[in-house]
Structure formats: C-alpha cells, structure tokens
Amino acid sequence: MHFKSLARLAIFLGRSLTYAQSAPCPISVEVSMRVPQDAPGANSTSWQVPPPGWVLGNWKVVKSSHPLYQDLQNMEVDLSPIFPQxxxxxxxxxxxxxxxxxxxxELHLAYGHDTWGPQNDAVYVFDSxxxxxxxxxxxxxWGYDTAGNGHKVTYENEAPAIxxxxxxxxxSRVVSGPTGETVNDIYKKIDELGYELLxxxxxxxxxxxHDGRREGIPVVCDAIPDLVTRPM
Structure with missing residues (x-):
C-alpha cells in the first residue's frame, strides 16, 4: 500500500474511531439486551446490531465474571481491521x-484475530x-452511557483449551467504565430477560x-501487519 493510501486510511480510521468512542447527538442511552444464542428460545430479530466499524478501536475491560481476568490489571482490548484485505x-x-x-x-500482550459471522449478528470467533x-x-x-461514552456487554462461550x-x-471507551446509571440499567435488563445463566x-x-500505571506505555505488537503502535 502506498504512503498516500496509508495516510488516507489513517485519517479515515481516526475519524471513524473518534466518532465511535464519543456519541453523536442526540442519542438514546437506554440499554437493549439480548440473551446468548445458546439460551432456550433465543431470538435476536428485534435486537439492533452495532453499525459497521462501531466496535473498532480501544476498549477498557472494566467488569468481568471471567476467573482468568481477575488478576489482570489495566486490561484493554484493541480491535482493528486486517490489512491487506x-x-x-x-x-x-x-x-x-x-x-x-x-x-x-511490564505490559503483557495477547494477540489473535476475530472472525465475524456473515449474518452481521455481532457474533464472532476468536482464534489464536x-x-x-x-x-x-x-x-x-452495546451503546452509550448517560455521559455519552461507548460501552458493550460481551458473552464469552467456554474455551476448553484453557x-x-x-x-x-x-x-467501555473510558477507564472509569459506564456511568452508575447505565451499569444499573445493564443489570436490570439482564434480570428482566430471566435467563438464569446470564x-x-x-x-x-x-x-x-485500573490504577493508571500503564499511562504513557505504548502498545507495540509485531504480530500485526504494518506494526501497531498506540501510545497510552
């Protein structure tokens, strides 16, 4: 890819990711929740999927039930397109x-890639x-909290290999996580679904x-084509 093409791509991605991280106005802050596909009678036909590209960019992992995440501090996830396509x-x-x-x-890295389903149903498979x-x-x-910051709730299926x-x-797009009002709404909507596992x-x-220790430490991953470097 030529330098000019890379520059245009960087500008485009920068604009799109900035747009996704801060909400357009006006917005709805009401939480819309669905059950996982493995739930009895699961049907997501009325649930609106995120727009293309909305999930790209940086996410702070602020709450989790995952036992392997409990000892991980200042945990973040960066999603980006794969090039060349x-x-x-x-x-x-x-x-x-x-x-x-x-x-x-020390900043520890774990790299893989996600394959999103052709149905555009916000379901994807992670592979190392x-x-x-x-x-x-x-x-x-997914959506925006009452302060206008993006957030999403993700369900992870079993991973027998680990x-x-x-x-x-x-x-969340911010270290502090969704606002208290939005977090309460997330829990409320989960209760209303009535799926015991959830x-x-x-x-x-x-x-x-999240204690700020990683501020100023860049993220560098040689596994990603063209090298990914993002100052923190």
Whole structure:
C-alpha cells in the first residue's frame, strides 16, 4: 500500500474511531439486551446490531465474571481491521489484548484475530495465531452511557483449551467504565430477560483494577501487519 493510501486510511480510521468512542447527538442511552444464542428460545430479530466499524478501536475491560481476568490489571482490548484485505479477511479483525500484573509495570500482550459471522449478528470467533485456542463471543448489549461514552456487554462461550468457563464482561471507551446509571440499567435488563445463566454470570462480575500505571506505555505488537503502535 502506498504512503498516500496509508495516510488516507489513517485519517479515515481516526475519524471513524473518534466518532465511535464519543456519541453523536442526540442519542438514546437506554440499554437493549439480548440473551446468548445458546439460551432456550433465543431470538435476536428485534435486537439492533452495532453499525459497521462501531466496535473498532480501544476498549477498557472494566467488569468481568471471567476467573482468568481477575488478576489482570489495566486490561484493554484493541480491535482493528486486517490489512491487506482478502476475501477471507474482509470479515476479520485484529484482536490485541494488553494488561499488567500486580507489582509489575511490564505490559503483557495477547494477540489473535476475530472472525465475524456473515449474518452481521455481532457474533464472532476468536482464534489464536497457533490455532490452539478458539471460542465464540457474542455482543449482548452495546451503546452509550448517560455521559455519552461507548460501552458493550460481551458473552464469552467456554474455551476448553484453557479451561475457561462461560463469562460476562463489560467494556467501555473510558477507564472509569459506564456511568452508575447505565451499569444499573445493564443489570436490570439482564434480570428482566430471566435467563438464569446470564443472571448468575452478572452476579459474578467484579470490577477489574485500573490504577493508571500503564499511562504513557505504548502498545507495540509485531504480530500485526504494518506494526501497531498506540501510545497510552
């Protein structure tokens, strides 16, 4: 790809990601929640999927029931398009998770790619580069909180390769996470769905540590084509 093309792409992505992170006006802050596909009688026909590109960019993982996430601090996920694009990669995104451990400022990285379904139903499969880890994730709710910041609720299916159970996670565009009003609405909508598994997972969610230690530390991943560098 020529330099001019890269520059135009950077400008486009910068604009689109900025748009996605801060809400347009006016917006609806009401939470719309669906049950996972494996729930009895699951039907998402009335649930609106996120617009194309809305999920791209940086997400702070602020709450989760996942047992493997509880010791991960300042955990963030960066989603970006895969380039150069092919017929296969047109539905794929780079998935870069970064985090720190207690008492250590080193930034740990975990890279893979997501393959989104052709139905555009906000369901995708994460695969590690080695192919040893593969599991399905589903966005159950997305939108903007009462302060106008983007958030999403993600359901992770079991990952037998790492003995990981089903889990529920809340991500936000800001470190502080969704506002209290929006978090309360998320829990309320989960209760209203009446799916016992989801209610149990919501009850198991815990706040993850975000203490500012990673500020100023760039994210660099050689696994991603053209190198990804994002100052923190």
């Amino acid at each position: 092919s017929e296969e990669s047109i539905r794929q995104t780079n998935d870069l998770t970064s985090y720190q451990l207690a008492g250590n400022n 580069p080695s192919g040893g880890l593969s599991y399905q994730l589903e966005i159950l709710a 003995n990981a159970p089903r889990a529920l996670t809340i991500e 209610v149990d997972l919501a009850g198991e969610m815990r706040d993850l540590v």
